[in-house]
Amino acid sequence: MNRPTEHFQPRSNMSNLKQDISVNAAVAETMISHLMNETTDLADRDIHVPVEHFVSPLRAQAEIDLMKTLPLLVAHRSELPNPGDFITRDVFGTPLLLSRQNDGSVQAFLNMCSHRGGRVETGESGNRRVFTCRYHGWSYDANGGGLRVVPYQTSFDPINFSTHGLDRIKTEEVHGLIFVDFSNNQARPVADYLGPEVEAQIAPWYLEDSTILIEKSYTLDINWKLLMDGAIDVLHPQFLHPGGVAELVETNVGVFRSYGRHGQHFSSRKKLRELAKNGDARNLGTKYIASNLVIYPNTMMIAAPEHVEFWTVWPTENPAKATVQIRFLVRKNILTPEIERRVRKSWDILENAASTEDWPMEEWIQQNATARPTGTFRYGRSELSAQHLHRQLARDLDGKEL
CATH class of the missing domain: 3.90.380.10 (Naphthalene 1,2-dioxygenase Alpha Subunit; Chain A, domain 1)
Structure with missing residues (x-):
């Protein structure tokens, strides 16, 4: 048209x-x-x-x-220009949380708490240093997605914080266009796909x-x-x-x-x-x-x-x-x-x-x-x-x- x-x-x-x-x-x-x-x-x-x-x-x-299985264009850099900026997206039923990292890159996480599966961010956009699940208060670093806080931690068995962060989804930015790849194919840069x-x-x-x-x-x-x-x-x-x-x-x-x-x-x-x-x-x-x-x-x-x-x-x-x-x-x-x-x-x-x-x-x-x-x-x-x-x-x- x-x-x-x-x-x-x-x-x-x-x-x-x-x-x-x-x-x-x-x-x-x-x-x-x-x-x-x-x-x-x-x-x-x-x-x-x-x-x-x-x-x-x-x-x-x-x-x-x-x-x-393919790189998909989900956002533009102007939607999250500064470190800590985030947006949420739902792509094929998968809740995504995209966050601008301290090094200037963008990282997409699964918007899902590793405790009991709640959303760690319910807003459409904003700026945060920490994402916190409203269900039980588990908190994650916006830079890297690592687990930071577990309330009442002593009532749980020992938790390995390094393996309980937000799930990461392969994310690349090319000419201001932000792509995610659910296949997590690290051997295929978006530039090569384009x-x-x-x-x-x-x-x-x-x-x-x-x-x-x-x-x-x-x-x-x-x-x-x-x-x-x-x-x-x-x-x-x-x-x-x-x-x-x-x-x-x-x-x-x-x-x-x-x-x-x-x-x-x-x-x-x-x-x-x-x-x-x-x-x-x-x-x-x-x-x-x-x-x-x-x-x-x-x-x-x-x-x-x-x-x-x-x-x-x-x-x-x-x-x-x-x-x-x-x-x-x-x-x-x-x-x-x-x-x-x-x-x-x-x-x-x-x-x-x-x-x-x-x-x-x-x-x-x-x-x-x-x-x-x-x-x-x-x-x-x-x-x-x-x-x-x-x-x-x-x-x-x-x-x-x-």
């Missing part, structure tokens, strides 16, 4: 955002060639995804089990120097993959958003780049076609190209000159329900009242289009799939981003190509 936000428009005072770096010359040249020749990037063939994949509880559980291509895309966005301006979560009666499909689809705007984004963007022209499990789709503003026809587009192309970067399996990031929008889509054991978390990040050193006004306007446009057009359509698709869970959905050759996601899921879950 591309949207008529201002991020397609060049801003002379935004040059320090280096927005052109993530749209390299090769992408711009390919896009201009497509515009001039009425072509687009295409897959080798259509693929057919079983409708059952959107309605089966067994499939939903298998997808969750898969995600638990790969150099993804890192090259997100590095110029200065995410580590940004703050969350707007954040909201939506729980919807839609399978998580349908939500992903809708957000990365570029063919539907002329039909679903005829008075909005369809007037601004080319809906059947695009460039796709595969980065292993991850992928990125680039789309063009219609203004670029005019510039190309006049021979003026060679040095202006990247100012009129937007992209949607998918970090497999459930995160999407759209870079704009004034903000970065990113979605995290969380499946549930119910295949017909998911939660979408959307954040707008803005670099702190450019956050003026005027920038904030424009970014909030972009948010309003997004929220209106999603809630009144995209999500109702996806709910109908979900209802239809539930009513008739047979056959397949077809993903055409130009629907490369969605194809890429479903192909990778099939490889990981079924060990085969779609």
Whole structure:
């Protein structure tokens, strides 16, 4: 779902955002060639995804089990910038407590007391040196999670404090993005999972120097993959958003780049076609190209000159329900009242289009799939981003190509 936000428009005072770096010359040249020749990037063939994949509880559980083996993006550094800052999250039913450590790193703990299983922190966020379970008062150091205090300790058998701290979950921060890995695979750094291509895309966005301006979560009666499909689809705007984004963007022209499990789709503003026809587009192309970067399996990031929008889509054991978390990040050193006004306007446009057009359509698709869970959905050759996601899921879950 591309949207008529201002991020397609060049801003002379935004040059320090280096927005052109993530749209390299090769992408711009390919896009201009497509515009001039009425072509687009295409897959080798259509693929057919079983409708059952959107309605089966067994499939939903298998997808969750898969995600638990992968690095998952759960937070941004601006949510806990200082030592002692913490946030709590629930990820697939697992209560997480993330705390900024004294050395500047972030550590995720299981929010569970080693005594009788109570929550050691019930707040959503804050700053603490010690986390204390409200059930019996057992306390843990926020820095490292070690057990510090056991009330009435003499009434227990000897307790080894070194083995009764909070359970730690592998946590890494890359470019301000905080990932947890439930598999605790210490041999797989997040940087290796992302790969150099993804890192090259997100590095110029200065995410580590940004703050969350707007954040909201939506729980919807839609399978998580349908939500992903809708957000990365570029063919539907002329039909679903005829008075909005369809007037601004080319809906059947695009460039796709595969980065292993991850992928990125680039789309063009219609203004670029005019510039190309006049021979003026060679040095202006990247100012009129937007992209949607998918970090497999459930995160999407759209870079704009004034903000970065990113979605995290969380499946549930119910295949017909998911939660979408959307954040707008803005670099702190450019956050003026005027920038904030424009970014909030972009948010309003997004929220209106999603809630009144995209999500109702996806709910109908979900209802239809539930009513008739047979056959397949077809993903055409130009629907490369969605194809890429479903192909990778099939490889990981079924060990085969779609």
